[in-house]
Amino acid sequence: MGRRQTIDRGALLDAAERVVLRDGAAHLTIDAVAAEAGVSKGGVLYAFASKDALIDAMLARVYAAFDRIADDYLEKAGDTPVNRVRAHVEASRTADPDASDRAVVLMASFMRSPKYREGALEYYRGLIDRLDTTTPAGRQARVALLATEGAAMLRGCGFYPFSQDEWDEIHQDVITKLLS
Template sequence: MGRRRVIDQETILDAAERVVARDGAANLTLDAVAQEAGVSKATVIYDFKTKQALIEAVIDRAFLADNARHAALEAALEPGHSPAIRGRIHGGAQAPPETFRAVALNLSAALVLDSDLRRKMQANQASVIVRVLETSAAPRNALLAYLALEGLKFLEFLDFHHFPPAERDRIIREIEDLAVARPRDGSPPGD
């Protein structure tokens, strides 16, 4: 009978996120994560082997959490058309917390520098876009709304610009209006 694990991978990933937020992904070390988690470096190496594997695990977990959050938001919506984009818009209604912005900013740098991680992001985005298009009564409008929403989030996550709360709320409402608006040619949504 083997020893029972005292620390789980989630605890190590939580510690890795804190190190990334504080020091940046480029400065993440297995030693720093071990110290932050209160475990030995051997424990971190046992679960993740390398710094790159640890960063990849943090990013994978972020994708899973983001997708699960949006699926739950979709499920909570009143029945109607365009659940994927409406769920995404509801998810983006609140500006990201400062602690998450620091992690997102630093992980974005890791994505830029690593083609394998970038491919994961591309696959995740492609999947989201397909879902937005397939579940929308007005696919073109939903796509434009998604692009506007992601642009807003990009500005915030990368700390390029932050709108005052009232203006941000108005932008979110207008993005939602765009998602469900009639196409310009006057045809009903989805035609």
């Protein structure tokens, strides 16, 4: 009697991210993930019933990492529309740089599909639509969110290699000039 083999979903998600980052989203297949992870195709399918389930899990992991940081911030600061933007800025500032960059690449890779765009649309709509943009504070919070996302896209897509000091300065400027 053999021991039951366990499949590490996290390791498979890591392998899937490496495939997307190295080869592009068009090359993300169950076979490619299996080869990258050193497991059988059946092992990947045991953990993720389909490629769509794999992509869903990849994006959910990206969102969850940012949500943990934002939730911690909101627990301390209180949950208001402007604090939600502050929490998002804080999550952007403090998230692991590699994870943030992978998040941008993954979202950019999969957002062409209406199914995967819906999650991002819901997230940003939830942030922006709660703001009272008839007030200066609401408009400043909206600009703070856009500035933060713009910086993340520039860094994540490799358009500008911000140093850690620059990254911290940008976020500090967003907080002090737009969210104070």
